[in-house]
Amino acid sequence: MDQIPRPPEVTRYLDAAQAGQLLVGYCSSCQRHHHYPRPQCPHCFSPDADTRIAAGKGVIYSYSVMRRAVKPYVIALVQLQEGPVMMTNIINCDIDAVRIGQAVRLAIPNPNEEWPLLMFEPDQDY
Numbered sequence: 001m002d003q004i005p006r007p008p009e010v011t012r013y014l015d016a017a018q019a020g021q022l023l024v025g026y027c028s029s030c031q032r033h034h035h036y037p038r039p040q041c042p043h044c045f046s047p048d049a050d051t052r053i054a055a056g057k058g059v060i061y062s063y064s065v066m067r068r069a070v071k072p073y074v075i076a077l078v079q080l081q082e083g084p085v086m087m088t089n090i091i092n093c094d095i096d097a098v099r100i101g102q103a104v105r106l107a108i109p110n111p112n113e114e115w116p117l118l119m120f121e122p123d124q125d126y
Helices: 008-018
Strands: 023-027 049-053 057-066 073-080 085-090 103-107 119-122
Touching: 008 023, 008 049, 057 085
Parallel strands: 085 119
Antiparallel strands: 023 049, 057 073, 057 103, 073 085, 103 119
């Protein structure tokens, strides 16, 4: 089976995820972070966008518990320490204890997959 072609930004993003890191975009023109990384800044449209390794920490901005699934799970918007908000899952937690404003940290359950999923888990130290 042929591998799906990937733009360079996607390759860097997935390589970082396989190494246990989260990449975010950063624009040197407006000095703002963005997620997901892309070649052009979504804030000022400058082509001066690049990537940086994020701290992998944030807080839950909003969430919903999917209770009708075979195994209930939490989907959330997490505001990263760098500023951008990303959609993700919250794992390794009591789904009834999840709260807006709760500190979370990066968790990658299967980093060795070709397309690793970046999720978050509660972080008591943040």
